[in-house]
Structure formats: C-alpha cells, structure tokens
Amino acid sequence: MTQDWIAAIDARSAAALASGALQPVAAEQTGMEDAGLHFIVRWVSSLAVKDATKATTSTATPAGASAAAPVAIPGGPRDPNFNPFLKPDPELTVGPIGTEHVAILNKFPLCDRHLVLARRSFEEQLLPLARSDFAALAELIERAGGIGLYNGGTAAGASQRHKHVQWMPDIDGNASLRLYAPGLPAALDEGGIARHPALAMQHVFVRVRCGRGVAAATTADSLHAGFRLACDALPLRPGADGLLPPFNLLVHEGWMLVLPRSQECFEGISMSAVCFGGTLYTRQREQIESIRRVGPLQALAAVGCR
Numbered sequence: 636m637t638q639d640w641i642a643a644i645d646a647r648s649a650a651a652l653a654s655g656a657l658q659p660v661a662a663e664q665t666g667m668e669d670a671g672l673h674f675i676v677r678w679v680s681s682l683a684v685k686d687a688t689k690a691t692t693s694t695a696t697p698a699g700a701s702a703a704a705p706v707a708i709p710g711g712p713r714d715p716n717f718n719p720f721l722k723p724d725p726e727l728t729v730g731p732i733g734t735e736h737v738a739i740l741n742k743f744p745l746c747d748r749h750l751v752l753a754r755r756s757f758e759e760q761l762l763p764l765a766r767s768d769f770a771a772l773a774e775l776i777e778r779a780g781g782i783g784l785y786n787g788g789t790a791a792g793a794s795q796r797h798k799h800v801q802w803m804p805d806i807d808g809n810a811s812l813r814l815y816a817p818g819l820p821a822a823l824d825e826g827g828i829a830r831h832p833a834l835a836m837q838h839v840f841v842r843v844r845c846g847r848g849v850a851a852a853t854t855a856d857s858l859h860a861g862f863r864l865a866c867d868a869l870p871l872r873p874g875a876d877g878l879l880p881p882f883n884l885l886v887h888e889g890w891m892l893v894l895p896r897s898q899e900c901f902e903g904i905s906m907s908a909v910c911f912g913g914t915l916y917t918r919q920r921e922q923i924e925s926i927r928r929v930g931p932l933q934a935l936a937a938v939g940c941r
Contacts, residue, residue: 640729640779641804644740644748647729651740656726658743664808665923667931670833672814674931675914676923679745720753720797731755733771741801745909745916746809750775753799760798761788761878763866766859772800772886773845773854780805780847781887782812783858784908788881791896792907803909805847805887810912812887815840819890825857828868833932836939838894839868846888858886865893883908895940901925906938 651657664677720739729738732752741749752771764785772783784801786793803809818831823842830839841861845854862884866872871893873879881896885908892911899905902925904917915931917923926934 640775641748643729644738644750647727647740648748651726654726656724656742657740660744660747663920665927667927669930669932671817672833672932673913674814675808676917676926676931677745677808677914678917678920678923718757718795718797720751720795720799721757723753732774733767735767736771738771738775746803746806748804750802751799752802753797758798759878760786760793760796761881762798763873763879764800764859764862764884766855768798768800769858769862770851770855772802773851773858775802776845776847776854776886777849777851778847782810782912783845783884783886784810784912785884786907787879787883788896790881790899791883792899792905792910801908808914810885810887810909810914812840812885812890812892812912814913815890815892826860826864828864834894834939835932835936836894836941837869838892838939839865841865841868841891841893843886843889843891845886845891858891861891862893865891869893869895871895883911885909885912887912896938897940898938901934901937904934906935911935 648657652659660679662677662679664675667674667676723737723739727740727742729740729750732738735754736752737755739751739753741751775781776783781802781804784803805811815831818833819829819840823829825842825844827842828839841864843861844857871879871882883894883896885892894911904922904925910916915926915934
C-alpha cells in the first residue's frame with residue numbers, strides 16, 4: 636500500500652462507523668502511580684459491547700440441555716469454527732501490508748485507529764513469529780510510528796487463533812514502553828538484554844531498532860533477531876507441536892518487551908499485551924477499583940510467570 640496509512644485508516648474508519656461495522660470508542664479513565672511508574676486504567680465501551688454481543692448472539696438453552704456456544708462475530712467471542720481474519724469484512728479492511736498480511740480495523744477497538752495485521756493464510760497464533768510478521772508491523776511503524784502488540788495464545792489475551800499482530804498509534808494515553816525507560820540502560824547496544832526492577836514476573840527487554848523513520852527492512856530484521864534473543868533468554872521454546880507457550884510481546888521506540896503468561900485474567904479482568912504498556916483496560920467501571928486495591932504492578936504480576 637503506497638498511500639498515507641493514517642489517511643487510509645481514517646477513511647475506512649469513518650465509513651465503517653457510519654455503517655455500524657465498527658464500534659465507536661468511548662472511554663473513562665483514571666491515573667495510578669505504582670513504584671514510581673504512571674499507569675492509566677481505562678474502561679472502554681467497546682469491550683462492554685463485545686460482551687453484550689456475545690450474550691445476545693447466544694442460542695437459548697432448553698432446560699436440562701448443555702449451553703450452546705455463542706455465535707462468533709469478527710473480533711468477538713472465541714469460536715474455533717469461526718475465523719474473522721481469513722476473509723475479513725470488507726467494511727473493516729484497510730488494505731494489504733507487507734507480502735503476507737492484511738490490515739483490518741479492530742471491530743471492538745481500544746482506541747481510534749486500532750489495527751489488526753493478520754496473515755492472509757491461516758497460521759496458529761502460537762507458532763513462533765516469522766520475519767514477515769515483523770515486516771508487516773515495520774512497514775506501518777516506519778510511516779506512522781506507534782506501538783506493536785502481540786498476544787500469544789488465549790492465556791495471553793488472544794481472542795483468535797489466526798496469527799495476527801496489532802498496532803496502535805502513539806498518542807497520549809495509549810500503551811507505550813516509555814514508562815519503563817528510567818529503569819532501563821539507555822546506552823545498551825542493539826541486541827542487548829535488560830530487565831526492569833519494578834516488574835516481578837519473568838520478562839526481558841531487548842534493544843532493537845524501530846521507530847518512525849527507521850527503514851522497514853532494518854526494523855523487521857532487528858525485531859526478528861530480538862524476538863529470537865528474547866526466546867533464548869527467557870527461555871521460551873516450542874513444544875513437540877511446534878507451538879510456543881503463552882506470551883506477550885510489545886515493540887516501541889527502540890525496545891521489545893517479551894514475557895511469558897500463566898493465565899489470562901486478574902480477578903476477571905482480561906490482561907493482554909497492551910496492559911503491559913501502562914494502559915490497563917476493563918469491561919466494567921467497577922473493575923477499576925480491583926486494580927486500584929492491589930496496584931497495577933501486582934495485577935500484572937499475577938498473570939505473568941514467577
């Protein structure tokens with residue numbers, strides 16, 4: 636795609652909002668300080684709509700019968716027989732990116748311009764990330780900056796098995812790795828490994844070359860190499876089926892964060908990669924207080940691996 640990415644995303648978003656194919660974003664948020672780090676905890680209306688859709692599309696269950704699986708919708712309830720990315724909704728499709736991916740508006744976005752970069756053919760989400768996965772992300776980051784996110788498996792917050800990365804723009808209040816910068820070695824060479832003193836769970840930061848204006852090929856090579864370094868350091872290795880254990884990955888402004896996951900939820904709050912970028916999302920307003928009670932760092936540590 637040669638046209639301006641932001642213009643293309645905004646044009647597709649406007650049309651999809653007008654038709655109802657895309658849910659509007661309405662959010663309430665509060666700030667929380669924890670161990671010198673600033674977090675945002677945000678209730679987003681699209682997550683509540685996503686859950687409501689799951690409830691209203693479920694089939695009524697006769698007395699004594701087993702509950703029927705909810706009817707799946709793009710980006711919606713987990714249904715192994717439904718794949719919203721294999722033939723994406725044209726009203727949500729921005730266009731091809733890289734050689735093997737397509738950019739799709741997230742039907743239930745956490746912010747404006749929230750994209751899914753899905754492989755055009757099916758691959759399991761827990762297969763190790765390939766250079767082409769990073770190349771698609773790199774093409775967008777070169778032109779528009781922003782943060783790359785990956786949820787490896789259900790326990791890491793993935794709602795679909797079809798391999799996809801996600802992208803969010805770099806705007807105030809969105810996920811970012813900047814909050815960790817004071818605890819990381821700024822002079823670390825590319826490929827260097829670091830750990831942050833405030834994060835109690837297993838994790839690694841890898842120094843990579845990425846950011847707005849960095850050539851996509853350079854970024855793709857650096858991210859792919861960084862991912863392999865992170866997997867070796869944790870370690871995070873495929874099983875006999877070729878699939879990795881659950882993990883999250885975040886990429887932003889010269890850093891990659893990779894962490895294994897033990898479970899999806901903290902007190903009923905689903906935690907995906909975006910939460911480890913300093914912005915935690917809830918489905919109900921009341922859940923904000925659950926995070927406030929223990930602090931964001933303890934909530935994140937509860938879903939990681941010790």
